Amino acid sequence: MALHTAGIHHITAYAQDPQRNVDFYTGVLGLRMVKKTVNYDAPEVYHLYFGDEEGHPGTIITFFPSSASRRGIRGGGQVGYTTFVVPTGALPYWEQRLRSFSVPVMKAFRFNEHYLQFSDRDGLSLELVEREDGPKSSWSVDDVTPETAIKGFGGAVLFSNKWKETKKALEEVMGLTFMGEDVNYARFQSAGSFGNVIDLPMRDIPLGAGGAGTTHHIAWRAQEDGEHGKWHEWVKQHGFHPTDIRNRNYFKALYFRERGGILFEIATDPPGFTVDEDLDSLGEQLKLPAWFEPERARIEEDLEPIQVKIQERGNSSDIH
Numbered sequence: 001m002a003l004h005t006a007g008i009h010h011i012t013a014y015a016q017d018p019q020r021n022v023d024f025y026t027g028v029l030g031l032r033m034v035k036k037t038v039n040y041d042a043p044e045v046y047h048l049y050f051g052d053e054e055g056h057p058g059t060i061i062t063f064f065p066s067s068a069s070r071r072g073i074r075g076g077g078q079v080g081y082t083t084f085v086v087p088t089g090a091l092p093y094w095e096q097r098l099r100s101f102s103v104p105v106m107k108a109f110r111f112n113e114h115y116l117q118f119s120d121r122d123g124l125s126l127e128l129v130e131r132e133d134g135p136k137s138s139w140s141v142d143d144v145t146p147e148t149a150i151k152g153f154g155g156a157v158l159f160s161n162k163w164k165e166t167k168k169a170l171e172e173v174m175g176l177t178f179m180g181e182d183v184n185y186a187r188f189q190s191a192g193s194f195g196n197v198i199d200l201p202m203r204d205i206p207l208g209a210g211g212a213g214t215t216h217h218i219a220w221r222a223q224e225d226g227e228h229g230k231w232h233e234w235v236k237q238h239g240f241h242p243t244d245i246r247n248r249n250y251f252k253a254l255y256f257r258e259r260g261g262i263l264f265e266i267a268t269d270p271p272g273f274t275v276d277e278d279l280d281s282l283g284e285q286l287k288l289p290a291w292f293e294p295e296r297a298r299i300e301e302d303l304e305p306i307q308v309k310i311q312e313r314g315n316s317s318d319i320h
Helices: 018-028 091-100 163-173 225-237 290-302
Strands: 008-015 032-039 042-051 060-065 078-086 106-110 113-119 125-130 152-159 177-182 185-189 197-201 215-222 252-257 263-268
Touching: 008 018, 008 078, 008 152, 008 263, 018 032, 018 042, 018 060, 042 290, 078 215, 091 113, 091 125, 125 152, 163 177, 163 185, 163 197, 215 225, 215 252, 225 252, 225 263
Parallel strands: 008 060, 078 125, 152 197, 215 263
Antiparallel strands: 008 215, 032 042, 042 060, 078 152, 106 113, 113 125, 177 185, 185 197, 252 263
């Protein structure tokens, strides 16, 4: 039986200064910091999650921010643009808002859709698109309202070192539907409300290098543990070598690198981010998995303090 992901679960990227990362995604983009934890493979580094009020799959962008991180090189084997979706009619508001925070904006057009393209403070490439799909956000920051707020992911533009191989992985492994071609892009779509549109440049892009301003991986949705096990076998049947299934506390995860160089994760929707915090207090405390609790004092001492705070307009001092 063929498997089909509903779309993107989350996208994870590298950043440098943790406070600057929080300032941009909460204060400028108006997302909620739904979880403050650590990189389970390197607990001296934060793992920060930003998304909608409840941290639903399809809304979450996550970061490994570290002041010691090197600058990355954008290229093949990465998510080229992370696409956020906003309500219809909201792009003029976002153009004005981004410019008011001294964020340069460019305009793009593909598949009959208008995009605002810009970068975060580390140079990570982002874009906004208007669509009707999916519920509006209930999380309010500053003058961002449900009529303008980011709803979740629109999808992503994938940069592949072997685009035809990535096309095969999207269709044959992840179960996305090929929708057509436009301006040298191929478009694929899944069934979810968010994170359901993937655009793939139809050319091989030289490999980039990981570091601040680039992505680490893109994660796709699996419904629950039972389906997750099927995904593990499904990936192997297509000649890939998935990792074992790993417990990330808020979801289970497996990883494999498709042949265009992009690291794919498959993550379960449950249990979600309220397993160790109440909904009203998500993201307020440093949460550690049980196996790190004995080391909490040392871990907290090594991490730079961060806080969610109101951002002043026109502040260009953090632009690099």
